[in-house]
Amino acid sequence: MTHHIVEVKEVEYSYPDTTPALNDISFRIVHGESVAIVGANGAGKSTLLLHLNGYLAPAKGEIRIGDFPLTKETLHSVRRTVGMVFQDPDDQLFMPTVFDDVAFGPLNLGLPTEEVSRRVEEALSTVGALHLKGRPPYKLSRGEKKAVAIATVLSMSPDILVMDEPTSDLDPRARRKLIDLLKGFEHTKIIATHDLDMVLDLCERTIVISEGRVTADGPTNLIFQDEGLLARSRLEKPLRMQGCPVCGPTQSSSGVKATT
Amino acid sequence: MHMADALLSPAVGATMWAATGGLIAYSSRKVKEELDERKIPLMGVVGAFVFAAQMINFTIPGTGSSGHLGGGMMLAILLGPYAAFLTIASVLTVQALFFADGGLLALGANIFNLGLFPCFFAYPLIYKKISGKGPSKGRIVTGAVAAAVVGLQLGALGVVLETLVSGITELRFIPFLVLMQPIHLAIGVVEGLVTAAVVVFVWRARPEILEMARSNRPIGNLSIRKVLVGLVAAAALTGGALSWLASSHPDGLEWSLFRASGKEELQTSDQGIHASLGQVQEKTALLPDYGFKKPNASIEEQEERWPAVDSGTSVAGLVGGALTLALTVLIGLVLKKRRGLSK
Amino acid sequence: MKIGSSLFDLGRLDRISNQETAIHGLDPRVKVLVTLVFIVAVVSFGKHEVSGLMPFFIYPAVLIALADIPLGYLFRKILIVSPFALMIGLFNPFLDREIIINLGPVAISGGWVSYISIMLRFALTVGAALILIACTGFNAICHALERMGAPRVFVVQLLFVYRYLFVLTEEASRMVRARALRSFPGKGTGMRVFGYLVGHLLLRTLDRAQRIHLAMLSRGFDGEIRILRPMRFGIRDLAFLFGWSGLIVAMRLYDVTGLLGNLVTGGAG
Numbered sequence A: 001m002t003h004h005i006v007e008v009k010e011v012e013y014s015y016p017d018t019t020p021a022l023n024d025i026s027f028r029i030v031h032g033e034s035v036a037i038v039g040a041n042g043a044g045k046s047t048l049l050l051h052l053n054g055y056l057a058p059a060k061g062e063i064r065i066g067d068f069p070l071t072k073e074t075l076h077s078v079r080r081t082v083g084m085v086f087q088d089p090d091d092q093l094f095m096p097t098v099f100d101d102v103a104f105g106p107l108n109l110g111l112p113t114e115e116v117s118r119r120v121e122e123a124l125s126t127v128g129a130l131h132l133k134g135r136p137p138y139k140l141s142r143g144e145k146k147a148v149a150i151a152t153v154l155s156m157s158p159d160i161l162v163m164d165e166p167t168s169d170l171d172p173r174a175r176r177k178l179i180d181l182l183k184g185f186e187h188t189k190i191i192a193t194h195d196l197d198m199v200l201d202l203c204e205r206t207i208v209i210s211e212g213r214v215t216a217d218g219p220t221n222l223i224f225q226d227e228g229l230l231a232r233s234r235l236e237k238p239l240r241m242q243g244c245p246v247c248g249p250t251q252s253s254s255g256v257k258a259t260t
Numbered sequence B: 001m002h003m004a005d006a007l008l009s010p011a012v013g014a015t016m017w018a019a020t021g022g023l024i025a026y027s028s029r030k031v032k033e034e035l036d037e038r039k040i041p042l043m044g045v046v047g048a049f050v051f052a053a054q055m056i057n058f059t060i061p062g063t064g065s066s067g068h069l070g071g072g073m074m075l076a077i078l079l080g081p082y083a084a085f086l087t088i089a090s091v092l093t094v095q096a097l098f099f100a101d102g103g104l105l106a107l108g109a110n111i112f113n114l115g116l117f118p119c120f121f122a123y124p125l126i127y128k129k130i131s132g133k134g135p136s137k138g139r140i141v142t143g144a145v146a147a148a149v150v151g152l153q154l155g156a157l158g159v160v161l162e163t164l165v166s167g168i169t170e171l172r173f174i175p176f177l178v179l180m181q182p183i184h185l186a187i188g189v190v191e192g193l194v195t196a197a198v199v200v201f202v203w204r205a206r207p208e209i210l211e212m213a214r215s216n217r218p219i220g221n222l223s224i225r226k227v228l229v230g231l232v233a234a235a236a237l238t239g240g241a242l243s244w245l246a247s248s249h250p251d252g253l254e255w256s257l258f259r260a261s262g263k264e265e266l267q268t269s270d271q272g273i274h275a276s277l278g279q280v281q282e283k284t285a286l287l288p289d290y291g292f293k294k295p296n297a298s299i300e301e302q303e304e305r306w307p308a309v310d311s312g313t314s315v316a317g318l319v320g321g322a323l324t325l326a327l328t329v330l331i332g333l334v335l336k337k338r339r340g341l342s343k
Numbered sequence C: 001m002k003i004g005s006s007l008f009d010l011g012r013l014d015r016i017s018n019q020e021t022a023i024h025g026l027d028p029r030v031k032v033l034v035t036l037v038f039i040v041a042v043v044s045f046g047k048h049e050v051s052g053l054m055p056f057f058i059y060p061a062v063l064i065a066l067a068d069i070p071l072g073y074l075f076r077k078i079l080i081v082s083p084f085a086l087m088i089g090l091f092n093p094f095l096d097r098e099i100i101i102n103l104g105p106v107a108i109s110g111g112w113v114s115y116i117s118i119m120l121r122f123a124l125t126v127g128a129a130l131i132l133i134a135c136t137g138f139n140a141i142c143h144a145l146e147r148m149g150a151p152r153v154f155v156v157q158l159l160f161v162y163r164y165l166f167v168l169t170e171e172a173s174r175m176v177r178a179r180a181l182r183s184f185p186g187k188g189t190g191m192r193v194f195g196y197l198v199g200h201l202l203l204r205t206l207d208r209a210q211r212i213h214l215a216m217l218s219r220g221f222d223g224e225i226r227i228l229r230p231m232r233f234g235i236r237d238l239a240f241l242f243g244w245s246g247l248i249v250a251m252r253l254y255d256v257t258g259l260l261g262n263l264v265t266g267g268a269g
Helices: A045-052 A075-081 A098-108 A113-127 A142-154 A172-183 A196-202 A227-232 B010-034 B039-055 B072-079 B081-098 B107-131 B137-166 B173-205 B207-216 B222-248 B256-260 B263-268 B273-284 B295-305 B309-313 B315-342 C003-017 C028-043 C051-066 C071-080 C083-095 C110-136 C138-147 C152-181 C191-218 C235-253 C256-265
Strands: A006-014 A020-029 A034-039 A060-065 A082-085 A160-164 A188-192 A205-210 A213-219 C099-103 C106-109
Touching (some): A006 A045, A045 A082, A045 A160, A075 A082, A098 A142, A142 A172, A188 A196, B010 C152, B081 C138, B173 C191, B315 C051, C003 C110, C028 C138, C051 C235, C071 C110, C083 C110, C099 C110, C106 C110, C152 C191
Parallel strands (some): A034 A188, A082 A160, A160 A188
Antiparallel strands (some): A006 A060, A205 A213
């Protein structure tokens, strides 16, 4: 089954002002995997993500989604397959009502109206936001907005879900709801995040990006135990894996006080 | 300086709407074909930005009072005329609907006054000429101030003309001008300065934005000229139509320019020269000089000009007025009560 | 207009427009049409008309009652925007001193009559516009406009303006607050700082617009905006449209006030 495979081969990319962003990135993600992409701010996570649905094109290297190499012609089908959810939900909820936003994608796919309505209802139920159908987006709480943003992508029935910082700015309860929701998805999941504890809950595999390069790619558990690697990549162990502040001394992953 | 429906007549309102409607349709087409589709969400979000920016105040040096940004000129410089025009139109529409700032009938006129002049006159003819291809801070400031002043002067002139031709106000042309233009001159200068402040900032941070706006619309090219020719033609047509209206419905429409020529008097009334002179005097003076008026002529004039006054002058009319009002209030209260019960 | 309070005001009108009453449920197109007929009728009276305008108050009265629109709120909004029109109108009593009505011993000049006419017109037209929004909602009006022929590019723009109004005014109010905490009257609130504030806001807005565009592209946007908004025209809507239009035209053409007055005074005067 070659569909649903995400393959990135030796991708290089530089920003318009010529600063290098990605250098020799290669990895392969297969159907149903949940992969976390972690790294410092500015390491290149978001830039990498934007390559996955064709918004950015690599200067060198190749990207394949399923059976398709990512080219101008295949863009349309790739965007059907890869559903991308961004960090700020206000950027993705731009229609007058929640219903309109979730219907936006299916309508663009050219589906008939009954099918569109059906998909909207289904997507909203999945994220637990069906009761918000008629609301204008600015009346939603942050957690509700994030849930609806996911629904806007689910209604297109993607096989691969790509998410950029899904749990940022959420209160603990909303965050837990979101993690539980994502646990139930069978899609291939690629999640860029700082929330390493969520990664422990959700992703069996982790790719570490540092200064535009892949510095590690393997099982989450192993990577999070490599303190040296984490420190070099400007990361720490997930909070759960650090010393308990109540019964033992707190220590940063490298034993050195973090400086900005 | 938003026009209100209360000062407008249907003829003027409809004419301005026709002109504006045409411009909106034209700009919409232009935006679709010339600018890339990226601009469409951008224009809406920038419209919201204009609202937000209008709510931020600044202190005007020397006066201590606070001012606000209008934004028309700024938009033209940063987005190019077509997109800017549509954005201004959308902002004014939201203002009219949501803030009741400017009437619905008058919206056409408002978009015309506050959108057309900055975008299609002041920006191409003044700002661009002054700032040129390689702008410097000084050129941006001069260009912005000059363009803002001219744009607002024209806009204010538009308000004056539209109000006068509607005939609801008693103000004459000259005094109205004296009222509006100086104020808007001052407003124009301030607007130009703050516009320049914003534009200079954007130009220093991201000059490509200004470049994009400049290059997207056809500069000094056939298109702008066509637009201007079309506008002049429309203005002439409108002027012609309105003056026809004015001459066939003399009641309520006093246009001092017309009257001053004296032609109307001699044609439509067979009153003496003295009365005619008195009328001319009256129209062009700031306050009617009772010394010149002949009571007889005035009464005849009155009957000619204000037939609708009949019902108002009679006692029945007044009683009826009070009664009507009372009835409407009663009906309203009753309905409200019934809703309250049925809820 | 203090930025915080005007934001609240925005939210309030939006809330009112989302209520559920019989009026709110009517097709937005008929409400827009009736409002336009109303405004044109009111505005078409001669400048000295006062009594003819009175019956027109029935429209706002009925709609305010049936659509649960708070009266005080409406009054305040009308008052806030009245200065320009009333100021211009105020010249009338000074410039037109011809006596045209005699109420017993009191002589009223044409100027005062036309001024009152202006005030009445103002209240009626502004009221009608506010009532339209209060019982229809901005988005519905946009959809109605599109159905009635407005260019789609423009309508979509209106929808986006409305959508991001709250987001951007909130951003702006945060900036104003930050500035307030670090400035004093006259120091730090001048034009140059304003230029920086607004410039920053603009750049962030442009970035946001780019992200929105990205989100749109990611969901298959191809330049054409499609909105699923079934609008059904029913008997109720037709009744509203023709009923009110008919009444408005009748009130414009016939002297209802005089009629009532004559009935009461037995034709005297």
